[in-house]
Amino acid sequence: MKKIILAIGLVLASSTIQASDYRPAADAKPAQIFSDACASCHGDWGTGKFGFLLKLTGTTLSKEEIQNRISAGSTMMPEFPNIKKEQLSQLVDYVEALPPQ
Ligand code: HEC
Numbered sequence: 001m002k003k004i005i006l007a008i009g010l011v012l013a014s015s016t017i018q019a020s021d022y023r024p025a026a027d028a029k030p031a032q033i034f035s036d037a038c039a040s041c042h043g044d045w046g047t048g049k050f051g052f053l054l055k056l057t058g059t060t061l062s063k064e065e066i067q068n069r070i071s072a073g074s075t076m077m078p079e080f081p082n083i084k085k086e087q088l089s090q091l092v093d094y095v096e097a098l099p100p101q
Pocket of ligand 1: 034037038039040041042053054055056059060061066069070074075076077078080091095
């Protein structure tokens with residue numbers, strides 16, 4: 001019985017991690033990308049819509065870790081495979097530069 005519950009849990013957990021099909025316009029600026037793709041969860045200024053868990057200001061993650069988080073997602077955050085190269089690195093800079101709250 002435990003195994004069945006565990007299996008159901010795994011299916012549920014993995015089905016919630018979905019890649020976002022968001023694709024930025026070729027000339028989209030990082031502020032635009034953030035407001036289109038991230039603000040719904042993280043708030044307009046990265047202050048977090050649902051409290052500290054979603055707060056991005058004052059993150060202790062390195063550039064590389066932020067970049068990985070956007071490309072690979074996490075258990076609770078979708079991955080954004082279509083944000084790439086310059087736009088990705090500009091977005092990372094943007095996240096790092098969010099004013100502390
Ligand atoms: C569906 C909601 C959702 C969206 C949309 C979303 N995130 Fe997240 N994000 C989360 C959650 C939940 C966490 C915290 C849990 C975790 O770390 O996995 C998180 C964590 C993060 C972290 C790690 C913060 C830290 O200090 O640990 C970064 C960086 C991040 N998100 C950046 C982004 C960026 C940039 C975008 C837009 C491209 C984005 N997120 C879009 C839900 C979301």
